[in-house]
Amino acid sequence: MDNLQKLKTDMYDFAVERDWLQFQTPKNLVMALAGETGELLECFQWLTAEQSENLSSEQRLAVADEIADVQLYLVRLADSLDMDIYTECIRKMQANAVKYPAQLVKGSSKKYTQYKLD
Secondary structure: OOHHHHHHHHHHHHHHHOOOOOOOOHHHHHHHHHHHHHHHHHHHOOOOHHHHHOOOHHHHHHHHHHHHHHHHHHHHHHHHOOOOHHHHHHHHHHHHHHHOOHHHHOOOOOOHHHOOOO
């Protein structure tokens, strides 16, 4: 069992042990995820780009906690919708490779709609 599958199983068991599946609908999980991403954003609010790349130990721990919260909600959301995160990530990366061909977009941050594909 890979780490992501184990995390999915562990999160499911965690919810079952607490009788939380009744609350963990896709709608509620997405709302909780939005809240956690807000908390992650808050860790970087008002920092300069340089400060965001040089976090203190305390800041790094706070960011790590919020990244974990975001990931845990994503795992539960995917599980509640019977989706495999790894498979969906590979599918999306393949779609992005078509949208953003390396030879056309290398070194640019433009959105794919700003490129002319021949």
